[in-house]
Amino acid sequence: MTTRAWNTARALRLVILSIGALVFLAPYVWMLSTATKPREEIFSSSLALIPHQWAAVENFSKAFTRVPMLQLLMNGVIVCTIILVVQILVALPCAYALAKLRFPGARALIAAIMLGLLVPIHATALPIYVALSGAGVLNTYFALAAPFLISVFGVFLFLQFFRAMPDDLINAARLDGMSELGIVLRVIVPNAWPAITAFSIFSVVAHWNDLFWPQIVVTETAMAPPPLGLIFFRAAEAGDDYGALMAATVVVTMPLLVAFLLAQRRFIEGITLTGLKG
Amino acid sequence: MDSIALPASGRAGASDPAAAARRSETLAGWRLAGPAVALLALLILMPTIAVVTLSLTDFELGYDGIRFVGFDNYIELLGDRTFLISLGNTLTYTLIVTPLSVLIGLGAALLIEAEVRGRALFRTIYFLPVVSLLVAMATVWQYLLHPTIGPVNALLRFIGIAGPNWLGGSDTVLLSLALIGVWQAVGFNMVLFLAGLTAIPRELYAAAEVDRAATAWDRFWLVTWPMLGPTTLFVVTISVINAVKVFETVSTLTQGGPNRASEVLLWTIYQEGFVYLRVGYASAMTVVFLAILMALMMLQYRALDRRVHYT
Numbered sequence: 001m002t003t004r005a006w007n008t009a010r011a012l013r014l015v016i017l018s019i020g021a022l023v024f025l026a027p028y029v030w031m032l033s034t035a036t037k038p039r040e041e042i043f044s045s046s047l048a049l050i051p052h053q054w055a056a057v058e059n060f061s062k063a064f065t066r067v068p069m070l071q072l073l074m075n076g077v078i079v080c081t082i083i084l085v086v087q088i089l090v091a092l093p094c095a096y097a098l099a100k101l102r103f104p105g106a107r108a109l110i111a112a113i114m115l116g117l118l119v120p121i122h123a124t125a126l127p128i129y130v131a132l133s134g135a136g137v138l139n140t141y142f143a144l145a146a147p148f149l150i151s152v153f154g155v156f157l158f159l160q161f162f163r164a165m166p167d168d169l170i171n172a173a174r175l176d177g178m179s180e181l182g183i184v185l186r187v188i189v190p191n192a193w194p195a196i197t198a199f200s201i202f203s204v205v206a207h208w209n210d211l212f213w214p215q216i217v218v219t220e221t222a223m224a225p226p227p228l229g230l231i232f233f234r235a236a237e238a239g240d241d242y243g244a245l246m247a248a249t250v251v252v253t254m255p256l257l258v259a260f261l262l263a264q265r266r267f268i269e270g271i272t273l274t275g276l277k278g
Numbered sequence: 279m280d281s282i283a284l285p286a287s288g289r290a291g292a293s294d295p296a297a298a299a300r301r302s303e304t305l306a307g308w309r310l311a312g313p314a315v316a317l318l319a320l321l322i323l324m325p326t327i328a329v330v331t332l333s334l335t336d337f338e339l340g341y342d343g344i345r346f347v348g349f350d351n352y353i354e355l356l357g358d359r360t361f362l363i364s365l366g367n368t369l370t371y372t373l374i375v376t377p378l379s380v381l382i383g384l385g386a387a388l389l390i391e392a393e394v395r396g397r398a399l400f401r402t403i404y405f406l407p408v409v410s411l412l413v414a415m416a417t418v419w420q421y422l423l424h425p426t427i428g429p430v431n432a433l434l435r436f437i438g439i440a441g442p443n444w445l446g447g448s449d450t451v452l453l454s455l456a457l458i459g460v461w462q463a464v465g466f467n468m469v470l471f472l473a474g475l476t477a478i479p480r481e482l483y484a485a486a487e488v489d490r491a492a493t494a495w496d497r498f499w500l501v502t503w504p505m506l507g508p509t510t511l512f513v514v515t516i517s518v519i520n521a522v523k524v525f526e527t528v529s530t531l532t533q534g535g536p537n538r539a540s541e542v543l544l545w546t547i548y549q550e551g552f553v554y555l556r557v558g559y560a561s562a563m564t565v566v567f568l569a570i571l572m573a574l575m576m577l578q579y580r581a582l583d584r585r586v587h588y589t
Contacts, residue, residue, distance in 0.1 A: 021403045027418045094314035103307030116322045123568040124325035126551050150317035180306040211526045216552050227413035242421050249414035260409040
């Protein structure tokens with residue numbers, strides 16, 4: 001291969017990658033651009049990205065006042081936190097027991113967990129909804145978090161991780177007279193941070209972005225997590241007020257995007273874990 | 279919490295220290311797994327059984343009385359035009375999104391892998407849609423694809439083409455949704471392919487070069503493609519599974535319209551079950567949906583299995 005050929009190939013490669021990158025970035029660029037434009041300029045349908053007249057303040061203040069935006073973000077944070085904390089508290093000890101203890105029923109339990117991996121929220125949603133509705137707890141954080149309090153995927157992931165952990169560590173702790181729960185807290189957890197981090201990112205991204213379940217159990221704006229809040233916002237107010245709508249999308253998209261940009265590798269690891277889940 | 283400590287040596291008074299240790303290990307095991315077992319039963323096992331059971335009834339939320347109707351719901355499904363359209367649309371959507379997102383994902387991975395500079399930057403950009411709030415980005419796409427004020431059609435006008443009413447026309451709506459789906463899925467597939475590519479031993483390429491593969495094209499078919507086979511199979515199955523679960527964009531942008539042209543499975547189930555509250559009938563749809571998904575996931579497990587053994 002000559003240097004020249006290599007250069008042509010490389011140039012071509014960079015051109016294709018750059019064009020692709022532009023297409024992928026376009027929605028973000030337009031989102032930011034439109035969020036700063038006044039109504040007339042949006043409707044003049046010019047391709048200009050920079051507005052003649054800045055309306056960013058107006059658009060963003062609409063986004064924060066027409067819906068309780070801070071409340072929506074808070075709802076998202078609260079629900080994601082409840083889900084994540086319970087998921088980890090439930091999954092870690094279970095995975096440890098399955099990986100390192102021998103007890104009757106363990107194999108059946110592992111089989112049940114593998115089967116559980118096949119059942120998505122969409123399948124269990126109807127009965128859980130009927131139960132929550134019957135109990136009169138729709139429009140609560142509890143209802144938003146309830147179906148996700150167990151993550152079979154979490155158990156599965158931690159199980160894989162713990163199996164690879166050396167037994168010596170645990171045996172030593174046992175000889176020191178540590179209780180099994182003590183072992184989980186003081187030996188397993190400190191060694192399982194990579195798995196816990198990856199799972200946390202996976203869980204938060206999934207539930208921050210989820211629309212299906214919140215749309216089922218929440219009808220009040222005050223209880224809505226960001227995706228549902230955005231839909232309420234659009235329905236109530238900004239059918240075609242794209243400036244305000246884009247400002248709102250900027251606000252709800254930013255938290256995860258910023259987190260992603262700050263910790264890309266961990267994010268990519270955490271999210272590609274879904275590859276194991278489906 | 280000392281009660282679940284495992285004795286390092288036999289407890290005094292126990293008839294057999296080994297048996298006592300086993301008993302206490304059993305106890306500890308079940309205590310640690312207990313909450314998970316309870317929630318697994320309550321939130322997954324029982325609801326799954328319930329949805330299958332409900333699918334054999336005429337249960338409607340808000341009405342008293344529930345009657346066993348056998349397979350009536352399933353028979354009704356066979357003649358339900360909306361459901362059949364929904365199945366067809368989901369299939370079409372999947373058939374557009376899967377090949378495009380897999381091929382573009384593979385292409386991006388190959389180009390990025392080959393490029394030394396800007397690798398991280400490109401990877402980040404292509405991955406952005408995966409972590410972005412899909413509902414929010416769907417709203418942005420709605421603006422981009424707006425027939426009169428949208429930049430896409432403005433661009434098309436610029437080069438003298440009259441753009442269609444993307445999300446508003448029944449001919450183009452599914453395609454538009456699929457393109458958003460592709461945009462969203464490519465980064466995920468790319469990352470899986472990148473992982474697959476790094477796992478290919480360098481020596482294979484060197485050997486191929488010595489052997490007979492002179493061009494990058496030859497090397498791709500001789501080394502990369504066969505070595506990437508298990509990854510590809512895996513990416514394809516997961517893409518299909520994700521495409522079948524399309525909901526967010528439909529719910530945000532088209533609500534199944536216009537004229538049911540974007541009616542997809544989850545949206546139909548959502549409408550029947552949670553809007554019209556025909557729980558029994560929607561349960562039958564759910565069972566069909568679950569059966570499709572399970573078949574796909576079984577395929578995926580096998581793909582995953584092969585990938586593990588392959589590398």
